[in-house]
Amino acid sequence: MSKILIRGAKVLGGEAQDVLIDGETIAEVGTGLSAEGAQVVEAAGQVLLPGLVDLHTHLREPGREDSETVLTGTRAAASGGYTAVFAMANTFPVADTAGVVEQVWRLGKESGYCDVQPIGAVTVGLEGKQLAELGAMHDSAARVTVFSDDGKCVDDAVIMRRALEYVKAFGGVVAQHAQEPRLTEGAQMNEGVVSAELGLGGWPAVAEESIIARDVLLAEHVGSRVHICHLSTAGSVEIVRWAKSRGIDVTAEVTPHHLLLTDELVRSYNAVYKVNPPLRTERDVTALREALADGTIDIVATDHAPHPHEDKDCEWAAAAMGMVGLETALSVVQQTMVETGLLDWAGVAERMSFAPARIGGLENHGRPVSAGEPANLTLVDTSYRGVVDPAHFASRSRNTPYEGRELPGRVTHTFLRGRATVVDGTLA
Numbered sequence: 502m503s504k505i506l507i508r509g510a511k512v513l514g515g516e517a518q519d520v521l522i523d524g525e526t527i528a529e530v531g532t533g534l535s536a537e538g539a540q541v542v543e544a545a546g547q548v549l550l551p552g553l554v555d556l557h558t559h560l561r562e563p564g565r566e567d568s569e570t571v572l573t574g575t576r577a578a579a580s581g582g583y584t585a586v587f588a589m590a591n592t593f594p595v596a597d598t599a600g601v602v603e604q605v606w607r608l609g610k611e612s613g614y615c616d617v618q619p620i621g622a623v624t625v626g627l628e629g630k631q632l633a634e635l636g637a638m639h640d641s642a643a644r645v646t647v648f649s650d651d652g653k654c655v656d657d658a659v660i661m662r663r664a665l666e667y668v669k670a671f672g673g674v675v676a677q678h679a680q681e682p683r684l685t686e687g688a689q690m691n692e693g694v695v696s697a698e699l700g701l702g703g704w705p706a707v708a709e710e711s712i713i714a715r716d717v718l719l720a721e722h723v724g725s726r727v728h729i730c731h732l733s734t735a736g737s738v739e740i741v742r743w744a745k746s747r748g749i750d751v752t753a754e755v756t757p758h759h760l761l762l763t764d765e766l767v768r769s770y771n772a773v774y775k776v777n778p779p780l781r782t783e784r785d786v787t788a789l790r791e792a793l794a795d796g797t798i799d800i801v802a803t804d805h806a807p808h809p810h811e812d813k814d815c816e817w818a819a820a821a822m823g824m825v826g827l828e829t830a831l832s833v834v835q836q837t838m839v840e841t842g843l844l845d846w847a848g849v850a851e852r853m854s855f856a857p858a859r860i861g862g863l864e865n866h867g868r869p870v871s872a873g874e875p876a877n878l879t880l881v882d883t884s885y886r887g888v889v890d891p892a893h894f895a896s897r898s899r900n901t902p903y904e905g906r907e908l909p910g911r912v913t914h915t916f917l918r919g920r921a922t923v924v925d926g927t928l929a
């Protein structure tokens with residue numbers, strides 16, 4: 502294996518240093534390292550981060566390969582600076598058996614762009630009625646530790662309790678899509694001033710908050726660990742903050758789009774802004790940013806949700822929910838968190854690499870940038886400014902809410918175990 506010398510990068514945004522990669526491992530970190538026998542990547546002024554880890558990606562394979570495959574999704578992930586993604590279970594068939602999670606895991610291994618850790622469904626067919634084979638999925642080659650019915654809420658309190666009890670035995674976690682189903686029947690957008698004006702079915706904050714409140718109490722009751730997907734309201738933040746202060750073992754994520762966009766955009770009736778949970782208000786956005794800054798929200802997760810053109814380019818009510826996010830996540834975080842002074846780059850590394858790897862139990866990702874560690878790295882040109890053009894996406898889908906928007910930062914290099922998956926901003 503060849504040696505690569507990354508020269509003069511600001512490691513985690515700090516002092517400029519050289520990082521020497523030898524084979525799959527970081528061999529040395531320091532200043533004035535010898536370039537002898539190494540390929541040199543000049544990185545002066547750029548920020549070097551541990552490879553990003555996404556706890557919430559929809560890769561769509563098996564079943565919806567028209568919107569994304571494991572290969573196209575992992576290429577999109579590498580472009581966005583990710584070296585590991587957790588693949589959600591709402592595929593066709595649902596990833597609710599050892600067979601399906603092993604299939605996804607194997608496809609990830611073959612892709613070579615980004616590690617894929619499958620998430621197992623909590624219930625059979627995501628139907629919320631009967632626990633899936635959680636133990637068998639954990640014992641499979643895929644070693645599943647994160648379980649989620651994402652896209653749907655595990656709304657039956659007894660099923661949720663049993664799932665929390667079951668995963669506790671092997672240190673797993675249930676990732677809840679918090680959405681009280683009865684309160685959101687026919688909902689099309691956030692319930693508030695804009696939904697009233699547009700006459701669209703509203704999605705009240707309480708539908709999310711009531712499930713989070715219930716689940717942190719259930720986690721406390723059974724002494725297990727719960728993770729809350731895509732927090733979207735100020736009230737959800739308050740509940741998670743309360744739960745953490747009480748010592749409840751809860752972690753939470755926020756998506757880039759909930760850090761930047763509001764329900765005012767729905768006035769355009771452009772279905773690219775239709776997402777679950779919905780875009781909320783400016784007050785919610787502010788609360789989410791503050792919570793991510795102070796650690797109440799542990800991580801940024803993309804909820805990358807590819808949809809083919811025909812499922813989005815239609816009237817609002819008929820459109821599918823979700824937006825792609827892997828290739829723009831870091832830029833949105835730079836704009837909303839770093840350039841606002843809420844987080845430094847070390848904080849970004851914590852929330853987009855260290856913490857998601859820890860929550861998901863990934864041992865070889867989210868590691869410090871130091872000698873002896875796996876060379877999973879992302880190099881970012883933070884001075885770059887560019888307009889988002891989905892035509893350049895590696896994802897098979899184009900449903901981004903940022904088309905035509907200027908965003909800062911560009912991933913110039915991504916390294917997966919010492920191998921460059923992105924070179925000079927282009928997939929290798």
Ligand SMILES: [Zn+2]
Pocket residue numbers: 651652653678730731777778
């Ligand atoms: Zn979800």
